[in-house]
Amino acid sequence: MLLNIFALSGVCFARAAVFWPGKESKIYSSLKSHAFVKNNIVMGNKSSLLLREEEIAQIHEETGFTPNQIERLYSRFTSLDRNDCGTLSREDFLRIPELAINPLCERIVHSFFAESNDDRVNFRQFTRVLAHFRPIKPNKENRLNSREEKLRFAFKMYDLDDDETISRDELLNILQMMVGANISQDQLNSIAERTIVEADTVGGGKISFDDFCRALERTEVEQKMSIRFLN
Numbered sequence: 001m002l003l004n005i006f007a008l009s010g011v012c013f014a015r016a017a018v019f020w021p022g023k024e025s026k027i028y029s030s031l032k033s034h035a036f037v038k039n040n041i042v043m044g045n046k047s048s049l050l051l052r053e054e055e056i057a058q059i060h061e062e063t064g065f066t067p068n069q070i071e072r073l074y075s076r077f078t079s080l081d082r083n084d085c086g087t088l089s090r091e092d093f094l095r096i097p098e099l100a101i102n103p104l105c106e107r108i109v110h111s112f113f114a115e116s117n118d119d120r121v122n123f124r125q126f127t128r129v130l131a132h133f134r135p136i137k138p139n140k141e142n143r144l145n146s147r148e149e150k151l152r153f154a155f156k157m158y159d160l161d162d163d164e165t166i167s168r169d170e171l172l173n174i175l176q177m178m179v180g181a182n183i184s185q186d187q188l189n190s191i192a193e194r195t196i197v198e199a200d201t202v203g204g205g206k207i208s209f210d211d212f213c214r215a216l217e218r219t220e221v222e223q224k225m226s227i228r229f230l231n
């Protein structure tokens with residue numbers, strides 16, 4: 001039960017995120033060509049909007065994305081940045097149709113703002129969040145996409161008040177987002193209750209990060225929370 005609930009949220013995220021950097025998505029191609037035109041127009045008079053070599057090198061070092069992937073992501077980023085201010089607002093994210101209809105939309109968007117002090121997301125923060133979804137490759141481990149970081153990322157989606165535990169109400173909140181009105185309130189309450197009882201090892205009625213990891217011990221988080229970024 002627990003495994004399914006937690007794994008499902010990871011899949012929800014991966015589905016939404018796949019629309020950002022992938023070539024497969026139609027919306028991406030149209031946005032990308034828009035960004036391409038925009039970049040060409042602004043080139044020369046708004047050089048601050050272009051990525052500098054050293055920024056690419058820093059982001060590569062930090063996230064493990066290749067320079068080519070970084071440029072693709074940047075093109076996506078600038079296409080979402082309607083006001084050309086170099087940062088994204090929550091509204092910018094909500095204009096992505098695939099994201100707007102994702103049941104966990106609010107939590108996904110929230111995760112981009114975790115490191116932001118002023119409710120804006122810059123390109124570096126944007127790439128750091130997406131880096132959690134890079135597949136894990138042998139001998140090429142990057143801190144951001146390790147199994148533990150992927151799990152921590154999923155955990156934070158549940159932990160609405162950032163107190164490092166998942167309470168019954170927080171679990172219920174995510175369950176409601178995921179299943180909508182398909183399951184009665186009574187059933188949801190009982191699922192949340194059972195999940196907590198199953199996972200909570202210290203008996204405090206809450207799920208700690210350790211409990212969360214233990215519950216997902218036999219789940220292939222690496223695959224469920226990975227996106228194949230094109231090279």
Ligand SMILES: [Ca+2]
Pocket residue numbers: 158159160161162163164165166167170
């Ligand atoms: Ca909490």
